[in-house]
Amino acid sequence: MEGKKRVYKFGGKTADGNSTMKNLLGGKGANLAEMGLIGIPVPAGFTITTEVCTEYNLYGKDAVVQTIKEQVEEAVKATELTMGAKFNPTDGSFPLLLSVRSGARASMPGMMNTVLNLGMNDETVKIIAEKSGNAKFAYDSYRRFIHMYGDVVMGVEAEEGHHNPFEVILDELKAAKGYKIDTELTVEDLKTLVEGYKAVIREHAGVDFPTNPWDQLWGSVCAVFDSWNTERAILYRRMENIPSEWGTAVNVQAMVYGNMGDSSATGVCFSRDAATGEDQFNGEYLINAQGEDVVSGVRTPLEITTIGSKRWAERNGTSEGDRVKNFPSLEEVMPSLYQELNVTQQKLEDHYKDMQDMEFTIQEGKLWMLQTRNGKRTGAAMVKMAVDMLEQGLIDEKTAILRQEPNKLDELLHPVFDQDALVSAKEISKGLPASPGAATGQVVFSADAAEKWAADGKKVILVRRETSPEDLKGMYAAEGILTERGGMTSHAAVVARGMGKCCISSAAGLVVSKTSMTVGGVVYKEGDFISLNGTTGIVYEGKVDTMTATLDGDFAKLMELAEKNTRMYVRTNADTPDDAKAAREFGAKGIGLCRTEHMFFEGDRIWAIREMILAEDLAGRKNALAKLLPIQREDFYGILEAMDGFGVTIRLLDPPLHEFTPNDAASQVEMAERLGVDVELVKAKVESLHEFNPMLGHRGCRLGNTYPEITEMQARAIIEAACDLKAKGFNPKPEIMVPLIGTMQEFKMQEDIIREVAAAVFAEKGLEVDYLVGTMIEIPRACLTADKIAEHAEFFSFGTNDLTQMGFGYSRDDAGKFLPIYIEKGILKHDPFQVLDQEGIGQLVEMACEKGKAARPSLKIGICGEHGGEPSSVEFCHRVGMEYVSCSPFRVPIARLAAAQAAIRE
Known part of the structure; x- marks a missing residue:
């Protein structure tokens, strides 16, 4: 060392x-x-x-x-x-x-x-008091230090169910003297607190507060x-x-000190608006305060700029006269220092070429900068800033793309409040719009409650006097955060923006206790519903309906940049024409996974499937499947039409048949009556379909190879739909995918059926369509023998959900019992069902890609598992040479951006 x-x-x-x-x-x-x-x-x-x-x-x-x-x-x-x-x-x-x-x-x-x-210590505080001529400042700094050191270094904190012991002493003294705020404390009061705080440390830590500065330094x-x-x-x-x-x-x-009197101040500022992305210098400050006073919410800070101050006053219904008198901006109170700060923030943004989050202190008329960093921002602000800075010539196109956090785009794609619903919504308070978005939920008043309620499937709003780092888990679990105190740079505001959570701080008239909140004389208890509009700062009583957000021109510009700088394109996983249309609007170029079994559960379709399952012979099964054929054809027609000109990968029936049969007695009786059979026959069939491990059982291509009539019906429905569309001038591109193969022979048997049906349909219709037959690679053996499979398959689509399950030997349904513990203990860095395991499962994928391309250079390769919308997994897919990734419709923009970033980093 x-x-x-x-x-x-x-x-x-x-x-x-x-x-x-x-x-x-x-x-x-x-x-x-x-x-x-x-x-x-x-x-x-x-x-x-x-x-x-x-x-x-x-x-x-x-x-x-x-x-x-x-x-x-x-x-x-x-x-x-x-x-x-x-x-x-x-x-x-x-x-x-x-x-x-x-x-x-x-x-x-x-x-x-x-x-x-x-x-x-007791000596240095006297020197500071004497030399500064400000004893109040000296002893206030001393008592703050003892409090902070006792808490952070010596572990003196509130016991469960009790208040912080330092705050108890402070509150008692203020109550006895009739003070409302800390600045009313006298020098003698502060000296009393210093001795009281030392006694607290002695009592709780069992040792005296250290007076040697070197001991203090090493402890800190x-x-x-x-x-x-x-x-x-x-x-x-x-x-x-x-x-x-x-x-x-x-x-x-x-x-350096911002609490040395009225010529001193402290604050936090941003070179652009972290919530909206507006190119407007903004921030908050306090006269005669230390930095923690601004972010803790103990005192409500003031706006730095006059335009910000006026906007604040307008939102809160404060008159201009009252604003100037009681809530002036730093620009108005200290104009020369404001100008110096303004020049400094612009210099820092120009230097770093990104929005800066800065902390500053003014000590007796001198400006000091304590920190600068690239500021956290909302998804909307992230997009706007990048586009604005590109147009201003501050950054280039590639930098604009690389500056995006793909997952933050999620914030732009989810619902906002329905404007019609807001007409009848009851406004109960208005605060600072600390982090935009809309949230509705049941109020809870602690991080533990938020975490517990959310785990039970409830949507919650975390309501706090002010938040602290200890509230992080509750903020993460909540739909939104509401606080009584704090400004736009409070802990709640900064962390909520980083999480993409809706947040309103310093709500007017809000009084929060441990078990309730009171607004305008009305008490709201745990479990009551409220709604937050983080964009306007308005709090509503009860539930408010939401609607889909509208994307602006900056988002479109960013997607254009992504398109321009990418190699790998993005498809969507969609089972209905509506999903397909939504994904196409987000820029999806085709469908990477259409799960045909999802279509069987709509309306009365399930009964045709059940009739097929109960059939005793081939004729009975074909009769039942004939009822499904026109339904399937109509479904495929709509989806192929919605993706006209783009490839649509349609997976043949995948799940085991038991998923289509009822397990409870009442539903079995209903099934027997509906299909006109004896209930004992239903029970016997259900029992015969039972499997010890259905995920590894009679499903996927195994169904199609034992009951080829199922594959025949689905292939006919797909090809007929495509032919009907082509006859009307469309350009359908069906890609028929055989699921769950482990051997080349399994695939070949299904391929033969599909091609025979296609040839028959083409002869009947008198026209042909281009189509592909390929497979989903989701079994490790298929990766190992990919070269053999590619001799027949025209495309591979990796089903990384099942590949992960089989590769790790983890059941997706049961892994939740141990995966969080594995991640906490560092056994795994990520949940492998959310983030592709590149070290292990990734090796299988890469091997299959190499083997497949070697056997068939024209082989089209993509991924359709949930990893197709996760940024680091998308980058991996680019690296191993895939043509596309596929994901859910609302993650298409995320995948598009991640694909562009991967190409730029290459």
């Missing part, structure tokens, strides 16, 4: 690192170094690398502290020189106080620990490393697909 550089300094317009070193310095550390290098005012400090976090987890605290001790001490000295202050002074010099923050490669807002004002650094593996950080990484082995850097930086 010796000899390596593990600590990188920054400050005073110099830095050891830069923005290209995010893997080593984390996003925050790399950007702090970069800001210094381009002349942005950044408080000096240093970054302990992500590699040290890995070493910390491997070797433990003592070994790592000893290894980095010398480099950290050197970096502290450099920080002292730059800032003109001393850490742990013994000569009366102005004390250097530090912040200790995390900084992973990928942004994880609020997920890990932070300690501010580090270096304070280790607490940040420890927070990498907290429950909330692990959950966030899992949600955002951030590898656990990356680790976090630790950024130690000189403190």
Whole structure:
């Protein structure tokens, strides 16, 4: 562990690192170094690398502290020189106080620990009070530090069912003095709190609060490393697909203060609107406050820009006079500093060529930038920003595509409130539109309740006074989030936008308790329905109907760019003409999977299938199938028409026959009466169809090869529909897919039946259509013998759901009992039914592609399993040379974007 550089300094317009070193310095550390290098005012400090976090987890605290001790001490000295202050002074010099923050490669807002004002003790607080001439500021900073250090480093937190002990003391003092807000506290009050907080630590931690700044520093650094593996950080990484082995850097930086009086302030700002994508500088600030005051929601922050302030006032019905007097913008209160901030944010956006999320502090009239990062944004904002920046010449087409997170497009494709339903909806409150979208659900008041109710299949709205990182699992489970406090940059707002969740913060008149919320004198208890419009900030009572969202020109432009830059095209999995039409509107070029068995469950069709199952001989089965033929033909006609000119892959009957028969006695009696047979015959047939492992039983091509009349009927229905369409001037392209083959002979027997039927239909109709006969590759043996199968099959379509099931030996129906535990313990990185296992199942797929193409170079290859709409799986499909992927209609745009990204990265 010796000899390596593990600590990188920054400050005073110099830095050891830069923005290209995010893997080593984390996003925050790399950007702090970069800001210094381009002349942005950044408080000096240093970054302990992500590699040290890995070493910390491997070797433990003592070994790592000893290894980095010398480099950290050197970096502290450099920080002292730059800032003109001393850490742990013994000569009366102005004390250097530090912040200790995390900084992973990928942004994880609020997920890990932070300690501010580090270096304070009974001596340094007196020096700061004397030299600053502001004793209130000094002791307020000291009590904040003890609270934060006790919580983050020493583990002093609220016991179950109780309030935070530090907050209890604060609330009691405020109540006794009649104070409403913290700023009313006097110096003597703050000194009382300091001693009270120390006593809390002594009582709960069993040791005294550490007064040596070096002990405080090492405790804080280790607490940040420890927070990498907290429950909330692990959950966030899992949600955002951030590898656990990356680790976090630790950024130690000189403190600057926004709470030194009315010439000081702090805030969070964005170079563009993170919710809508509008090219408008925006953000929030507070006079005489520390940074956590802005994001915690304890005080309602004000808008930075005048236009933002006026919009806020308009939404809340605040008069212009009242706004200027009580809710002025930073632009109005500190015009010169606002102008400096505005120039700085534009400089940072131009430098990084992306929307920036920034934190700043104004200390007694001097602006300091504490952080910049590429800001999280909603799906709509993501699309708009990329298109706008492309048109502004800030980025090129490929960058615009690569900047998209494909899964975020989901936010644009799902329902919004039906405008007609809103006419009669009862508005009960209005707050800040923190994250757009529409959500209806039953209110719950804790993260645990949200998680439990959602697991039971209920849609919930998580309602909180303000959210914290501990609420993450509940926010993830909820349809939307509503808070009493907080602004557009609060924890709830930032995290909800990152998740694509609807969120309204600082709702007017909302009072939230542990078990209810009160608005306008009306009490809403757990389980009551409310609806949130995150785009307008309006809260409605009860349920409000939704409707399909309308996509704008920016979305269309993005899809044009994707089309222009892609090689692999996208089909859809669709079983009805309506689904096919919807997918075509999203840009699907054909159908990759039409599941014919889904058609058998509509209306009275099931009875024809059941009649066939009960038939005692071939004649009886053919008679029943003859009733299905015109129905199937009509279905195929509609689907082929909807995808006119594009290939439509139609899978022959796949599931075992028992799925079409009833298991309960009452339904068996109904079946007997409906079909005019003895109920005992029905029971006997149901029993005979029972299989110990039906997924590996009498299904797929095995049905078609034992009952060839089924294949004959389906093939005839497909070819007749195609011929009828061609006669009317359409260009149908049916592709008949044989499911579940494991041997070439299984496929060949089905192919012969299909081609014989096609030849007969062509003779009858007096015309021919182009069609293909291929197979679904979903059995490992089919991958191993793909070259033999490709001698006859004209296309392969990978059914990766079953291939994953058979490859892993996991039952999809039962794997939910252990897969979450496997992922939590790191046995698996992802659920293999959601994200294709490229290491194992991927080898089978790649092998089959190579073998198949070698035997038949013209072989068309695609994928129709659910992985066809998952971005990393789509990229894999591109890499192994597939022609297309297929997915559900609403995931078609996601797959199109992922396919374009794969081509660009190639």
